[in-house]
Amino acid sequence: xxxxxxxxxxxxxxxxxxxxxxxxxxxxxxxxxxxxxxxxxxxxxxxxxxxxxxxxxxxxxxxxxxxxxxxxxxxxxxxxxxxxxxxxxxxxxxxxxxxxxxxxxxxxxxxxxxxxxxxxxxxxxxxxxxxxxxxxxxxxxxxxxxxxxxxxxxxxxxxxxxxxxxxxxxxxxxxxxxxxxxxxxxxxxxxxxxxxxxxxxxxxxxxxxxxxxxxxxxxxxxxxxxxxxxxxxxxxxxxxxxxxxxxxxxxxxxxxxxxxxxxxxxxxxxxxxxxxxxxxxxxxxxxxxxxxxxxxxxxxxxxxxxxxxxxxxxxxxxxxxxxxxxxxxxxxxxxxxxxxxxxxxxxxxxxxxxxxxxxxxxxxxxxxxxxxxxxxxxxxxxxxxxxxxxxxxxxxxxxxxxxxxxxxxxxxxxxxxxxxxxxxxxxxxxxxxxxxxxxxxxxxxxxxxxxxxxxxxxxxxxxxxxxxxxxxxxxxxxxxxx
Amino acid sequence: xxxxxxxxxxxxxxxxxxxxxxxxxxxxxxxxxxxxxxxxxxxxxxxxxxxxxxxxxxxxxxxxxxxxxxxxxxxxxxxxxxxxxxxxxxxxxxxxxxxxxxxxxxxxxxxxxxxxxxxxxxxxxxxxxxxxxxxxxx
Numbered sequence: 022x023x024x025x026x027x028x029x030x031x032x033x034x035x036x037x038x039x040x041x042x043x044x045x046x047x048x049x050x051x052x053x054x055x056x057x058x059x060x061x062x063x064x065x066x067x068x069x070x071x072x073x074x075x076x077x078x079x080x081x082x083x084x085x086x087x088x089x090x091x092x093x094x095x096x097x098x099x100x101x102x103x104x105x106x107x108x109x110x111x112x113x114x115x116x117x118x119x120x121x122x123x124x125x126x127x128x129x130x131x132x133x134x135x136x137x138x139x140x141x142x143x144x145x146x147x148x149x150x151x152x153x154x155x156x157x158x159x160x161x162x163x164x165x166x167x168x169x170x171x172x173x174x175x176x177x178x179x180x181x182x183x184x185x186x187x188x189x190x191x192x193x194x195x196x197x198x199x200x201x202x203x204x205x206x207x208x209x210x211x212x213x214x215x216x217x218x219x220x221x222x223x224x225x226x227x228x229x230x231x232x233x234x235x236x237x238x239x240x241x242x243x244x245x246x247x248x249x250x251x252x253x254x255x256x257x258x259x260x261x262x263x264x265x266x267x268x269x270x271x272x273x274x275x276x277x278x279x280x281x282x283x284x285x286x287x288x289x290x291x292x293x294x295x296x297x298x299x300x301x302x303x304x305x306x307x308x309x310x311x312x313x314x315x316x317x318x319x320x321x322x323x324x325x326x327x328x329x330x331x332x333x334x335x336x337x338x339x340x341x342x343x344x345x346x347x348x349x350x351x352x353x354x355x356x357x358x359x360x361x362x363x364x365x366x367x368x369x370x371x372x373x374x375x376x377x378x379x380x381x382x383x384x385x386x387x388x389x390x391x392x393x394x395x396x397x398x399x400x401x402x403x404x405x406x407x408x409x410x411x412x413x414x415x416x417x418x419x420x421x422x423x424x425x426x427x428x429x430x431x432x433x434x435x436x437x438x439x440x441x442x443x444x445x446x447x448x449x450x451x452x453x454x455x456x457x458x459x460x461x462x463x464x465x466x467x468x469x470x471x472x473x474x475x476x477x478x479x480x481x482x483x484x485x486x487x488x489x490x491x492x493x494x495x496x497x498x499x500x501x502x503x
Numbered sequence: 504x505x506x507x508x509x510x511x512x513x514x515x516x517x518x519x520x521x522x523x524x525x526x527x528x529x530x531x532x533x534x535x536x537x538x539x540x541x542x543x544x545x546x547x548x549x550x551x552x553x554x555x556x557x558x559x560x561x562x563x564x565x566x567x568x569x570x571x572x573x574x575x576x577x578x579x580x581x582x583x584x585x586x587x588x589x590x591x592x593x594x595x596x597x598x599x600x601x602x603x604x605x606x607x608x609x610x611x612x613x614x615x616x617x618x619x620x621x622x623x624x625x626x627x628x629x630x631x632x633x634x635x636x637x638x639x640x641x
Contacts, residue, residue: 063513090513092622092638117618117640154540154612155605213578223615224641262577265617265640269570272621276563289621430514434641463613503615 026070028057034486038066038082043287044073049081050088051420051486056478059431060088068095071287075100076295077108079361079368083420085375086482087429087474091116093290096374096430099423101359103368104296109284110304111293112275114371115354117268119308120315121226121259122193122350123398123426125409126323127245128330129342130252132232135498138333139230143458143499145329146228150322152221152503153460160321162215168203170218174313175320183324184345190387191345193377193395196316198355202306206263207270210307214263214314219321223460223503225468226258227403228322231495234406238492241393241411245346247493254343255407255495256322257400259352260315267311271304296369305354312353319348346409347396351376351426357385359421370421378412378424378489397489401428401476403457403468403500404450408480410489424489428476434467441466450500459502468502507535510636516616517623517638525561526588528626528633529596532565533572533586536619537602539639541582542611548585548601557595562626565635568596569619580605616641 026048029037036057038048048069052060060066065088072094073082079101088097093113102108135142151158162170170177175196178184189195221228233251236242247253260267275292278300284293294300327343330336354371361368379386380394390396397410405428416422432440446469450457459465483489510517518535522528537543554571558564568591575581585601605612617640626635 092515092620092640096514113620113622154615155607209574209578224617266574266578269618273567273570276621289624292621433511433513434516435509436511461612461614 026066028066034482038070044070045075045078046073046081048073050084051086051482051488053482056086056482059474063090065090065095068093069098071291072098072100072114074286075102075109075111075291075293076284077102077106079103083423085423085425087374087425087427087479089429089431091373093288094371094373097425098373099371099375099420101368101370101421102296103366108296108369109293110296110301110354110369111291111371112268112271112304113290113292114373115268115308116352116373117265118259118352119264119267120312120350121352122315122319122348123255123257123400124319124323124348125346125396125398126254126326126343127247127346128252129340131250132252135252135334139456139499142230142330142333143456143501145333146326147458147501149325149329150221150228150501151219152223152501154223154503156220156222156503157216158219160218162218164211164215167211167215170317171203171206171310171313172201173197174316178317178320183321188320188345190389192316192348193350196320198309198312200305201309201313203310205303205306206267206310210263210266210270213266214261217261217263218314218318219325220261220318221258221322221503222261223464227500227502228326229255229497230499231255231407231497233493234496235494238411238490241492244390244393245396245409245492246344247346247409253495254326255398255400256319258319258322260311261318263314264311267307271307274300308354312350315350316348347398349376349398357421368421372423374426375423376426377422378410378416379422380412380414380417397424399425399427399476399480402470402473403497403502404453404455404470405476407495408476408491409493409495410480410483411492412489413487415487416489420488425479425483428473428479430472431474432472437469437472438463438466440471441469455497456499457502461503464502506531512638515638516641517636520635522633523631525591525633528635529565529568529588529591530586532569532635532637533600534584536569536572536616536639537583539614540576540616541613543584545610546582546584547603549603550581551599551601552581554598554600555596559593561593562624564591564596565626565637566619566621566624569637572600573616573619582610614641
């Protein structure tokens, strides 16, 4: 694997990796002077270069400002391929946690309503929502029922009493991706998925009670149902073992496909196949199934969260009004329409740790948000803020309607654990007014703020580069983690 | 060199493994994987399972071996700590592995390993020793 790349500054927030041998398009990284130095410390730019080798890639191999070293694609990586030009689909460009994503719920509550009950609320959530390594759900599904989840997504949940009809429109793809084919999901994946629906998992996944601390764009915030001093809830998790297994199964199959279709790649983790090949179609059907599982997972977690809030605070659903604001995925691959060189083309967009950010009047933005654009949810780490943003027309032109997905790590997990030695991260958070309940002490150390880039800086770059705009900032009050 | 050591990776966990033979290299890699997942001193060796993997490329064989063992945990609930590789090479692998079913009342888990990646995967022979490098998605 050649280790070289060169970097050319285009403007204050854009850096290009010019095309070199093997690259089909240049690389484009969104960062400021400070951030580009941080990301150059590891192999992130090299991974951006490697993605440019993918057959059928259009315009650029892109990296959002929260980019960091991953495997195959960097985290924060975006690449569109053209199926009509031999474009490929790469499971590594979507990730193991297929449709890892975020959902935001608003409430009618303000801080005084929950302040004295925050601990009760948090520990009830901790009890009611399974989290931690190896956690399983109270829901046990037969393969037959599970396949319905994989096909119908959130519609299945609502039919079975988890949520309301209104939630569908407030979920990317209306909670079910077209083209899902549960028959393309292996028995191993099904086995892992049947008792994990409605579980948070571990690592960087969380459920957070937040306070809306600042509003940047009041008009848009109002359409999103957000206002200052309001209590909100953020859920971050994905498709659990089922999704990991789908990716694992198909990566192994892609190794052979890569040879079969004579694709030359600098990294095996980028293994891929033409989208139109049998292998590509099978993977898409399985990937969409896993995506539907993830949306259903977050939907059920939201339902249990609503129930818990109602019970602990003794409120009716109407009084609480915990409405879904939006649910976005940040590990996904989708067919989307774009104009390239004046021609309309259907492209396959890989988003690996990147969020769709469609602007106002885009046909895929739901009716309720047509006038302003879709909400974009950018969680920070557990000690800092999360942001709600909104998409722009520029993002459609430059980044296939994509933006950042979080803060992005800067410190390895083992380094974080070392840095946390002798400190009580839990206590430090409490001093900042953030309660945390976690299954593992190690998780708290690994996920501490020092391990992440400053999310404020990340969203500032995003906004200055014109990829999306800040609508609201949320401050965590209570966090549950695996 | 140690049986295995961690290498720095921003988001995930990478390990460098050593062994006097390919068999030993594969055994050490398997132990490292389960050492990342759980406190192994609390795991007893009660059940034995035969593992057979086909494959020609050594690096992919190492990934496939670890993928299979990870599924034994994630899919079937086995915590493993004893690994006897009988044969590993260009004609695939045969091994017997030992451990017991996960019991959260007795065992303590350290972290979730989502998957074995192929990024930066290498298996090399250096003089009389074998060395490998692999990154896990955590």
